[in-house]
Amino acid sequence: MTLLSTPVALTHVRRLLTWAVCGGLTAVAAACSTKEAPGPLEPSGPVGRVRFVNVITDPARNPVNALLENLPFGVNLTYTTSTPASLPAPSTANYAAVLAGSRSIVLVRTAAPTVTVATLTFTVDQDQDRTVYAIGGAGSTPVTAFLTTDVNTAPTSTQTRLRVVQLSPTAGAIDVFVTADGADLSTATPTVANLAYQGVSTYLTLAPGTYRIRAVAAGTAPANRATSVTIDVTGVVLPGGGGRTIVTADNSTGGAPLRAFVLTDR
Numbered sequence: 001m002t003l004l005s006t007p008v009a010l011t012h013v014r015r016l017l018t019w020a021v022c023g024g025l026t027a028v029a030a031a032c033s034t035k036e037a038p039g040p041l042e043p044s045g046p047v048g049r050v051r052f053v054n055v056i057t058d059p060a061r062n063p064v065n066a067l068l069e070n071l072p073f074g075v076n077l078t079y080t081t082s083t084p085a086s087l088p089a090p091s092t093a094n095y096a097a098v099l100a101g102s103r104s105i106v107l108v109r110t111a112a113p114t115v116t117v118a119t120l121t122f123t124v125d126q127d128q129d130r131t132v133y134a135i136g137g138a139g140s141t142p143v144t145a146f147l148t149t150d151v152n153t154a155p156t157s158t159q160t161r162l163r164v165v166q167l168s169p170t171a172g173a174i175d176v177f178v179t180a181d182g183a184d185l186s187t188a189t190p191t192v193a194n195l196a197y198q199g200v201s202t203y204l205t206l207a208p209g210t211y212r213i214r215a216v217a218a219g220t221a222p223a224n225r226a227t228s229v230t231i232d233v234t235g236v237v238l239p240g241g242g243g244r245t246i247v248t249a250d251n252s253t254g255g256a257p258l259r260a261f262v263l264t265d266r
Helices: 007-024
Strands: 047-056 064-068 071-077 096-099 101-109 116-124 129-136 143-150 160-167 174-179 192-195 204-206 209-217 231-238 243-249 259-264
Touching (some): 047 064, 047 101, 116 129, 116 143, 160 174, 174 243, 231 259
Parallel strands (some): 047 129
Antiparallel strands (some): 064 101, 174 192, 209 231, 243 259
16 A cells, blocks of 8 residues: 555545544554544454654655554654654544554655655554654664553652653763753752663653753763753643653754654653
C-alpha cells in the first residue's frame, strides 16, 4: 500500500487513519478517546498500546507517513511529531491499541510515498505501553528504532509524573534540571544526573505546576552551569494526575542548537 500526498488523497488517508486505528487495526476505543466503547471496537485478542515519534534528523527524508502492519498510522509526520496523538479527531489518544506480538512500522516519504525511509520492528506485550522513536538520519545515516517501555500508572491529583529520554547524540551525557523559572542553577541539584545518549530516566514524582527544563553537560561545575546551558525550555506545564515524557534532541538537521519537546503520556 502506498500513501499519496495530494490534498484529495490526504483527506482520504485521514479517513482511513481513523478506520485503521479505531477498527481495522483491531484497536479498541482507547486509541480514539479516553473511554472504552463496546461492540465492534473490541479486539479479538490481547492488546498493548503503541505510540510513534519522529526524531529523524534529515530534512530530505522528512516528513514521513507511517504504516503500522500495512495500514495507515500517521500522515505528514514532521520532526518531533507523534502519532496517534496527531491524528484527526476523534483519534487523538496518546497511544493506539494493537494486538500484542511482533509488529512493524514502515516509514515512507510523504512527498514520495514509494520511497521507504525505514522499517522499524518491535514487540508489544499484553497490557504494555511502548513508544517507538525513529532516530538517526543526519549525514545520510540510517534511520533506526529506539524503544521505550512506558509505565503510565496514574499519580494522585496532587502529583505529576515525569520522565526524561535523552535522544541528542550531540549533547552526550547531560545533567537535567527541572526547576521554577528563575531558579539558580549554581545551587540546584540535578533532577536527572549523567543521563547518556539513549538513556531513559526513572519516573519522577513532582508537584503539579509550571516548570523550566534546562540541561548542561554532565558534571559541569555549579558556578559554570548558568553559562553552559545547552537546552532551555520554559513554561512546561505538568498537571496534577498527569504524566509527561521530556525528550531531549538535536535540531531537525542534527547538531546544535539542541532542543527538548514534551510528550503527553496520560
